Amino acid sequence: MKSQDGGQPDLPPAAAQADPATVRRHRRIAAAGLLAFLGLIAFAIVRHHEAAQADRFRHLGPMPVTVGTVTRANVPVIVDALGTVTPLTTVNVTPQVSGPLVKLPFKEGQMVHAGALLAEIEPRPYQAALDQALGQLATAKAALATARIDLERYKRLVAQDSIAEQTYADQRGTVQQDTATVETDRAMVATARLNLSYCRIRAPVSGLVGLRQVDIGNLVQANQATPIVVVTQMQPMSVLFSVPETDLGEIFRQMHAGHTLSVEAYSRDMRHRIATGTLTAIDNQINTTTGTLQMRALFNNKGFELFPNEFVNVKLVVRTLANQLVVPGAAVQNGPSGNFVYVVEPNDTVQMRTIVTGPTSGTLMAVMKGLAPGEVVVTDGADELRPGARVRIPGAKAPAAAALKAARARASALKSHAQRGAPT
Numbered sequence: 001m002k003s004q005d006g007g008q009p010d011l012p013p014a015a016a017q018a019d020p021a022t023v024r025r026h027r028r029i030a031a032a033g034l035l036a037f038l039g040l041i042a043f044a045i046v047r048h049h050e051a052a053q054a055d056r057f058r059h060l061g062p063m064p065v066t067v068g069t070v071t072r073a074n075v076p077v078i079v080d081a082l083g084t085v086t087p088l089t090t091v092n093v094t095p096q097v098s099g100p101l102v103k104l105p106f107k108e109g110q111m112v113h114a115g116a117l118l119a120e121i122e123p124r125p126y127q128a129a130l131d132q133a134l135g136q137l138a139t140a141k142a143a144l145a146t147a148r149i150d151l152e153r154y155k156r157l158v159a160q161d162s163i164a165e166q167t168y169a170d171q172r173g174t175v176q177q178d179t180a181t182v183e184t185d186r187a188m189v190a191t192a193r194l195n196l197s198y199c200r201i202r203a204p205v206s207g208l209v210g211l212r213q214v215d216i217g218n219l220v221q222a223n224q225a226t227p228i229v230v231v232t233q234m235q236p237m238s239v240l241f242s243v244p245e246t247d248l249g250e251i252f253r254q255m256h257a258g259h260t261l262s263v264e265a266y267s268r269d270m271r272h273r274i275a276t277g278t279l280t281a282i283d284n285q286i287n288t289t290t291g292t293l294q295m296r297a298l299f300n301n302k303g304f305e306l307f308p309n310e311f312v313n314v315k316l317v318v319r320t321l322a323n324q325l326v327v328p329g330a331a332v333q334n335g336p337s338g339n340f341v342y343v344v345e346p347n348d349t350v351q352m353r354t355i356v357t358g359p360t361s362g363t364l365m366a367v368m369k370g371l372a373p374g375e376v377v378v379t380d381g382a383d384e385l386r387p388g389a390r391v392r393i394p395g396a397k398a399p400a401a402a403a404l405k406a407a408r409a410r411a412s413a414l415k416s417h418a419q420r421g422a423p424t
Contacts, residue, residue, distance in 0.1 A: 062392035066380035067344055068328040070373055075321040075366040077359050079251070083241030083265065083297070083314040085306045087234070089205050092227035093118055095220045096198040097126065101228070108211050112231065116203045119228050121220065123199040130192035137185035144178035151175050207233040232308055237301035239265055239277070241314045242292035250318050255282070259319075263297035265306065266313040275299045275306055279316065326364040331377040332357060341371070342378040342385050350378060352387045 103120035106112060151171045158168040203209075210230040214220060220228070243251065254261060261279040266272065277299035286293050297314070299306055306312070331341045332355070339357050342350040355370030371377070378385065385391070 062348065062390040063381060063384055064394045065342075065344075065350075065378045065382070065385070065391045067376045067393060068331055068379045070325055070327050070367070070371045070375045070377065072323050072373060073326045073361070073364060075324045075326060075359055075361045075364070077250070077318045077321065079243055079247045079316040079318055081241040081243055081314045081316065083239040083312050085265075085308055085310040085312060086238050086240045086296075087207075087232045087308050088236065088238055089207070089233040090308070091204050091207075091231045093201060093203075093229050093231060094223060094227045095119075095121060095201065096222055097121060097195050098221045099125065099199065099219070101214060101216055101218050101220050104212060104216055104228075106209050106229070108209060110209055111207070111234070112203045112209055113206045114203055117200060118203055118209070118231075119201040121199040121201070123196060126192065126196040126199055130189065130196050133185065133189040133192040137182065137189050140178065140181040140185045144175070144182050147171065147175045147178045201228065203231055205231060205233050206235075207231045234304055234308075235301050237299050237306045237308075238280075239263070239297045239299065239306065239312060239314060240294060241297070241316075242287070242290065242294050243316065245286050245291050245293060247318075248293055251282075251316070254318055255279070262317040263299075264315040264317070265297075265299065266315065268311060268313065270313055274312060275301065321358065321366060324358070325367045325371055325373060326361070327367055327371065327377055328379045329360060329363050329365045330379040331382070332365055333382055342382050343371070344376040344378065344391060348390050348392070349388055350385055350391055 099121040101119060102122050104118070105120075106116070106118050112118070151168075151174075154163060154168045154171045157163045158165060208231070210232065212229050213226050214228045251261070263277050263279050265274045265277070267274060277297045279295060280298040281296040283294040295316075297316075327341065332339050333341065338354055340352050340354045343353045344350055353370055356368040358366030358368045360366070378391070381391075
């Protein structure tokens with residue numbers, strides 16, 4: 001149908017404006033087609049890469065690898081934790097009497113023994129108080145002696161009916177009163193002597209003396225907030241650390257069985273073992289915020305290796321797996337189905353073997369299941385291997401099969417030697 005002005009024919013209204021649902025449907029179809037096309041391209045690329053890899057392995061020949069042998073060793077079961085070096089005793093040396101500080105005979109940073117003189121407060125006022133108390137005690141004793149003599153005389157006189165019974169009773173009360181006075185004065189003498197002894201402040205424990213907090217000449221007060229010096233016990237030294245509640249079961253079983261658990265303290269970078277001690281105490285409540293239980297290990301610290309408030313890495317040896325199969329840790333690979341190793345077969349090929357691993361000890365890892373003693377596993381070069389690939393050991397005079405045979409022979413010889421040396 002022509003338009004009235006002779007132009008293009010008029011379009012029907014349905015064709016002039018497409019349905020929005022139809023447009024969305026067309027777009028979804030186009031997007032699905034594009035995704036399918038991209039998937040086909042990706043699949044083709046992957047297949048091409050796999051084919052290239054297979055062709056590479058076919059043409060490169062045996063792959064150079066480094067190998068290790070499955071052996072037996074004692075493997076400790078270790079719980080790792082972070083610890084803080086905490087002294088068993090830290091004493092703030094505070095005066096118990098008031099007075100001018102006249103002597104500090106220690107050197108800052110020196111080791112002192114329990115009972116060593118650390119400070120001296122002016123003793124003369126307290127010596128005078130003691131002398132006064134002794135004089136009062138002597139007076140009270142003299143009065144008591146006189147009262148007792150009078151009591152004995154009154155006792156004879158009352159027996160002769162020469163004095164009244166009341167006079168004798170009054171004298172007995174006087175004797176008891178004088179006796180109480182003597183006891184009071186003795187207590188005053190003891191107090192004065194004690195205060196005098198407090199003028200000489202001694203180390204309550206053996207340990208390391210810190211920097212002094214008060215100088216000579218200052219007036220110190222009894223039980224003041226600022227200590228004169230702090231003494232820290234250095235031997236033995238303890239380390240506090242926390243263990244997750246999931247590891248407590250085995251620890252409790254070992255301790256209840258009467259076993260002594262060894263604890264090793266390492267430097268922060270784990271390169272240096274500082275000291276070895278034993279687990280001595282376990283807290284009685286789990287921290288609900290962290291889910292851990294605090295423990296204390298004790299170290300003799302003879303060489304002062306551990307210093308208060310130092311952070312250390314702790315290794316708690318819970319038990320030891322005796323004569324356990326082990327492989328170099330570098331041989332263990334991780335895959336979708338778990339841990340595995342490549343085992344070198346006698347025909348110089350490798351097979352992938354799924355294993356169950358246990359605790360580690362240095363560079364060795366315990367194998368609970370999947371390997372046998374004497375088997376040879378790949379420790380370096382496993383990333384380029386596939387099951388059935390041929391391998392060679394660079395630098396070896398014999399092929400991998402000969403190396404495997406030699407390794408198994410060594411393992412058999414070691415086993416026979418161990419059996420002959422074992423007690424019957």
